Amino acid sequence: MTAVRTKFQEIFWSTIWCCYRSNIKPLLVNDAEGLQRAFEIRQPSRVVRLGFTNDSGWGCTIRVTQMLLAHTLLRNELGNYTLLQLGQSNIYVKVLQLLNDNTDGAAGAFSIQNAVRMGLVFDKNPGEWHGNKSISLVFSHLNKIY
Numbered sequence: 001m002t003a004v005r006t007k008f009q010e011i012f013w014s015t016i017w018c019c020y021r022s023n024i025k026p027l028l029v030n031d032a033e034g035l036q037r038a039f040e041i042r043q044p045s046r047v048v049r050l051g052f053t054n055d056s057g058w059g060c061t062i063r064v065t066q067m068l069l070a071h072t073l074l075r076n077e078l079g080n081y082t083l084l085q086l087g088q089s090n091i092y093v094k095v096l097q098l099l100n101d102n103t104d105g106a107a108g109a110f111s112i113q114n115a116v117r118m119g120l121v122f123d124k125n126p127g128e129w130h131g132n133k134s135i136s137l138v139f140s141h142l143n144k145i146y
Contacts, residue, residue, distance in 0.1 A: 014083040016070040018063040018099060022054035025102040027116050027126050052126050055112060061130040062115050065139050069110055070095050109146035110139065118142055 028050045055062065074081055077091045086092040097107065104113035116126045118138045124130055130138065 010082055014081060014086055016067060016074070016095070016099075018066040018070070020054065020056045020059055020063065021101055021112075022056065024053055024055070024112065026051040026053050027113060031117065048120070048125050049127055052116075058127050058129050059112065061132070061135045062112055065115075065135050066099050066110055069139065070099060073098075106146045110142055114142055114146075115139070 028048070032050050073095050074086070074091065078085055078089060081089075097103075098110050100108040101112045102108070103111050104117070108114060115135075115138055118141055119125075119128075119130065119134070121141070122134050122137055124134055124138075
């Protein structure tokens with residue numbers, strides 16, 4: 001039983017955990033003018049709330065998708081990785097940078113900033129919960145762009 005517990009703990013502590021965050025860079029504030037013009041043309045009745053600084057209550061599928069992506073990228077590069085391997089690998093830092101919530105564009109390719117921006121394409125406003133289909137489309141398109 002000790003060997004199983006040790007293996008579980010090793011896997012648990014080497015997993016990247018993405019959870020709700022607060023005090024993140026306000027979402028879509030820099031895009032406000034462009035978004036307003038785009039919605040006036042295409043969807044004049046659509047109201048998009050900008051400036052969220054946390055994702056509590058609505059960001060769970062974004063966070064789960066970030067965790068799945070991080071684990072997949074690490075497994076692809078390192079195989080069955082351990083905490084020790086993560087500490088000795090540059091890939092760990094690169095993966096974390098891809099998820100940096102206060103960055104948008106290519107530097108934070110899979111950040112909540114980019115996920116929320118891309119979600120607008122699929123009619124998901126900031127603060128709205130994503131289902132598995134919409135979040136898969138969002139991350140698939142982010143992957144193509146970045």
